[in-house]
Amino acid sequence: MAMVDVRNVTKVYRKDAEELVVLNGLSLQVEEGDYAALMGPSGSGKSTLLNLIAGIDKPTSGDVMVAGTNVAALGETELASFRSHNVGFIFQFYNLIPVLNATENVELPLLLTHLSKAERRERALTALKVVGLADRATHYPRQLSGGQEQRVAIARAIVTDPKVIVADEPTGDLDSKSATEILDLVGTLNKDFKKTIVMVTHDPRAAERARTQHHLEKGVLKD
Amino acid sequence: MKFLPYLLKHLRRNWFRTTLTVLAMALCIFLFCTLQSVLAQINLLLEGTSAKRLVTRNSVSIVFDVPLAYGPRIQSVPGVERVAISSWFGGSLPAKKEGKSEPDSSSSTTDWSNFFQNLAVEMEPFLAMYPEYQLPPEQYQALLADQRGCLIGRKLASKFGWKLGDSFFLESFIPPHRKPDGPFEFVVRGIFDTDPVKYSATDTNIMLFHFKYLYEATGRQLSAGTYYVEIKDPNQAGEVSAAIDRLFENSDAQTHTETEKAFQASFVAMAGNLALLLNGIGVAVTFTILLVVANTMSIAVRERRKEIGVLKTLGFTSAQVMGLVVAESLLIAAIGGGLGIAGSRGIMWLVTNTPGIKGALAGIGLSELTLQPLVALLGFAVAVFLGFAAGFVPALGAYRARITDMLRTV
Numbered sequence: 150m151a152m153v154d155v156r157n158v159t160k161v162y163r164k165d166a167e168e169l170v171v172l173n174g175l176s177l178q179v180e181e182g183d184y185a186a187l188m189g190p191s192g193s194g195k196s197t198l199l200n201l202i203a204g205i206d207k208p209t210s211g212d213v214m215v216a217g218t219n220v221a222a223l224g225e226t227e228l229a230s231f232r233s234h235n236v237g238f239i240f241q242f243y244n245l246i247p248v249l250n251a252t253e254n255v256e257l258p259l260l261l262t263h264l265s266k267a268e269r270r271e272r273a274l275t276a277l278k279v280v281g282l283a284d285r286a287t288h289y290p291r292q293l294s295g296g297q298e299q300r301v302a303i304a305r306a307i308v309t310d311p312k313v314i315v316a317d318e319p320t321g322d323l324d325s326k327s328a329t330e331i332l333d334l335v336g337t338l339n340k341d342f343k344k345t346i347v348m349v350t351h352d353p354r355a356a357e358r359a360r361t362q363h364h365l366e367k368g369v370l371k372d
Numbered sequence: 373m374k375f376l377p378y379l380l381k382h383l384r385r386n387w388f389r390t391t392l393t394v395l396a397m398a399l400c401i402f403l404f405c406t407l408q409s410v411l412a413q414i415n416l417l418l419e420g421t422s423a424k425r426l427v428t429r430n431s432v433s434i435v436f437d438v439p440l441a442y443g444p445r446i447q448s449v450p451g452v453e454r455v456a457i458s459s460w461f462g463g464s465l466p467a468k469k470e471g472k473s474e475p476d477s478s479s480s481t482t483d484w485s486n487f488f489q490n491l492a493v494e495m496e497p498f499l500a501m502y503p504e505y506q507l508p509p510e511q512y513q514a515l516l517a518d519q520r521g522c523l524i525g526r527k528l529a530s531k532f533g534w535k536l537g538d539s540f541f542l543e544s545f546i547p548p549h550r551k552p553d554g555p556f557e558f559v560v561r562g563i564f565d566t567d568p569v570k571y572s573a574t575d576t577n578i579m580l581f582h583f584k585y586l587y588e589a590t591g592r593q594l595s596a597g598t599y600y601v602e603i604k605d606p607n608q609a610g611e612v613s614a615a616i617d618r619l620f621e622n623s624d625a626q627t628h629t630e631t632e633k634a635f636q637a638s639f640v641a642m643a644g645n646l647a648l649l650l651n652g653i654g655v656a657v658t659f660t661i662l663l664v665v666a667n668t669m670s671i672a673v674r675e676r677r678k679e680i681g682v683l684k685t686l687g688f689t690s691a692q693v694m695g696l697v698v699a700e701s702l703l704i705a706a707i708g709g710g711l712g713i714a715g716s717r718g719i720m721w722l723v724t725n726t727p728g729i730k731g732a733l734a735g736i737g738l739s740e741l742t743l744q745p746l747v748a749l750l751g752f753a754v755a756v757f758l759g760f761a762a763g764f765v766p767a768l769g770a771y772r773a774r775i776t777d778m779l780r781t782v
Contacts, residue, residue: 205685205775226689233687240779244682248381258686260374305686 151214152313152345153179153202158211158221160197160368171197172208173368179361184339184346186359193365195349196317202347203315204232216312233261237306237344239316239335243298245290245305251277252286255304262309276304280334296327303334307344314338316348320355332358379700382672390704393668397708397755398715400661405716405743405751407650413741414646418633420573423606424453425501426613427635428599431628434638437595439625446599449619451612453604456498457583459549459597461490463542466555487730488528489578490542492586493600495523499580501602504571511536511562519585521561525576529563536560551589556581577740601629658754665762669701673766680770681778690771697767698760705759709752716751717743 160172171194179185187195200206201213204220213221216235223231232238245254255273264272277283280300290298299319306314316335320328336358338344350356364371383390428446430436440457447455464487495516499505507515507523514536515521524534534540543555558581566574587594603612613629620627630638673680683693720741723729733741 200776203685205779226691229684229687229689229692232685238685240682244678244779246679246682248385249378253377253381257683260378261687261692266374 150181151178152181152183152216153177153185153347154212154214155198155202156212156214158198158201158208158213160194160201160206161209171368172201174211175365175368175370177363177370179345179347181345182339182343183361184336184359185348185361185363186356187347187349187363187365188351188356189365189371192367194368195365198365199315199317199347199349202313203236203238204228205238233258233309235312237309237311237314239299239302239306239314239319241318241321243290243295243302243322245298245301247290250287250289251282251293251301251304254290254301255308257305258309272308273304276308277301279307280304294327295323296330299323299327299331300334303331303338307338307342311344313345313347316346316350318349318351320350320352328352328354375696375699379696379703382676382700383703385672389668389671393665393704394708394711396661396664397705397758398711400657400758401709401712401751401755402715402719403657403712404654404754405713405747406719407654408747408750409716409720409741409743410738411647411650412744412747413738416573417575417738418573418636420504420571420575421632421636422501423609423631423633424603425632426601426603426609426616426629427632428601428616428627428629429597429635431617431626434598436625437597438599438627439595439623442620442625442627443596443599445619446601446616449612449615451603451605451608451615453602454497454501455602456494456496456501456600457492457596457598458494458498458600459492459583459586459594461492461542461549461581461586462544462546463490463549463556464545466541466543486532487727488531489575491578491580492583492597493580494583495580497602498600499523501600504566504574505564506566507562507564515561518559518561519582519588520557520559522558522579522581523562523564524560524579526563526565527576528579529560531577534560534563536563548590548594549586556585556589575740598635600632658758662758662762665701665704665758666765668704669697669763669766672700673697673770677773677778680773681775684775685779694767694771697770698763701763701767702756702759705755705762706752709755709759712755713743713748713751717748 155175155177158172158175159170162169162171175194175198177198187198189195197206201208201221202215204215204223208221211221212219218231218235220228220231246257249257252270252273255276256269259269259272262269274283274286277286280303282297282300282304285293285297285301290301293301319335320331323331332355335346335348339346346359348355348359356362428438428442430438443455443457446452499507499512505523515523529535532540537560539557539559541555541557544550558579564576566576601612601616603609609631613631616629617627680693683696684690720743724733724741
């Protein structure tokens with residue numbers, strides 16, 4: 150069964166009288182447990198597509214089915230709830246909260262649950278252990294390297310045990326060594342934890358790790 | 373509550389900015405509470421007056437006396453029930469001499485630290501027009517029988533630990549009220565109470581003694597400071613006041629007669645329209661602080677646009693994000709408000725316990741200046757309102773912002 154099923158989606162941005170068609174009747178499926186890479190030149194619409202799958206943007210037309218739910222049809226509150234339970238997002242620039250330490254950053258999505266403080270803490274530490282940063286639990290982002298920050302961000306993305314993990318250029322801001330470590334980790338999430346991964350990337354090395362590659366150009370798939 | 377650690381961490385994000393904003397809020401609430409307390413105390417003072425009592429004073433100024441001959445003539449005015457002399461003595465306890473536990477009666481140095489209101493009055497008619505002062509009959513008789521006897525309020529008695537029969541000395545700073553041989557000695561012959569429900573505004577922190585004692589001890593040179601006049605019908609206050617003043621309009625010492633409330637209010641009016649002034653200051657400061665806190669929150673939200681985008685991506689709804697922004701603003705306001713209330717309480721304790729200032733306050737009946745619970749509550753409510761109002765607009769911006777726009781912020 151497809152974990153992600155994008156059906157004839159169009160995304161149009163309007164500014165005054167101008168219209169910019171970013172996605173043009175695009176359809177795409179990502180099977181459950183797949184590791185898919187979205188590639189294409191700048192402006193091809195890959196990040197826009199990723200945002201639609203993650204539920205942080207809505208298409209102008211079409212349906213976006215994620216884990217059996219049409220996220221395009223959900224209201225704002227339902228969508229927020231859907232994201233918190235089903236989607237883990239990894240940003241290019243980590244986007245950790247600077248005033249929170251590693252554990253507190255990972256714990257952030259769990260504040261939306263009914264878990265007790267102790268339970269939230271335990272789950273956060275478990276996620277940090279998975280990404281190999283249990284010894285940095287009390288460190289603040291400013292005390293971590295870029296690669297470590299991204300690993301904390303990954304821990305935050307997986308702490309709610311989401312069905313889908315979306316990653317927007319997760320290695321874009323990292324050196325080669327750190328990038329390799331992150332890609333290894335993402336691979337582990339897919340292989341050992343059976344997570345469905347959808348990743349936008351410019352990096353051919355990152356794309357090689359994916360099982361499926363999709364190429365976008367001017368808002369349409371070129372597969 | 374689970375978001376409180378998150379909010380506190382954000383307050384620590386920029387210590388300097390948070391501290392300044394909290395202090396600004398504290399200053400606003402401090403001023404509000406202090407000014408409102410002064411107004412509340414003044415209003416309380418005015419409530420302790422009676423519509424049946426008038427005060428006749430020298431029309432030029434309160435500092436000038438009124439001739440003793442005026443008393444019987446005022447008594448003769450239709451509508452007047454009784455008349456009593458009342459002169460503000462201005463006495464203070466003499467300072468203790470070194471090495472002595474009791475004040476030195478021969479000392480000419482006054483102790484301003486324990487100043488209280490003391491009046492020389494014609495005791496019988498004065499007490500007759502003050503049903504607020506409740507006194508057992510035997511104490512009343514003892515008071516009348518002893519020219520050195522004085523009547524003190526329960527609060528004053530408790531403050532100094534005075535009992536019936538105790539004696540103490542007072543020395544006035546007003547030269548005509550001083551004896552050549554030293555301070556005046558008084559003996560406590562009566563301690564009055566008041567009905568706390570019926571006469572809640574009555575001050576029991578005062579002392580009354582016989583005008584005759586003052587008059588004779590100072591060589592029979594004195595005149596009356598004021599005349600207290602009890603009238604039969606409060607509705608006749610205007611007519612009786614005018615009639616009294618007409619009696620003396622061609623005399624050397626012309627009079628001005630007014631209700632007791634107006635008389636008390638005139639002391640306050642020496643500072644201009646005090647209510648308007650104090651409330652005006654309060655409004656101006658409150659509005660300014662609103663702008664300061666709103667600016668702080670706007671900057672905070674602008675700095676954290678990306679963070680707000682991340683929170684929404686993680687599943688926080690727009691309403692929750694808005695709530696976090698407002699909560700942060702409320703937290704700043706609550707901390708500042710608490711500090712302001714504590715500061716107000718502290719400053720009022722300080723002024724009512726600092727010699728000199730305390731004396732001046734006692735002179736105008738404000739020695740009991742204190743922060744009332746209701747004023748403190750109102751002050752906190754103002755802080756909460758300011759916090760909400762200041763945080764609302766930035767919070768609304770965060771509410772409305774699209775996730776993709778916020779994540780794109782550099």
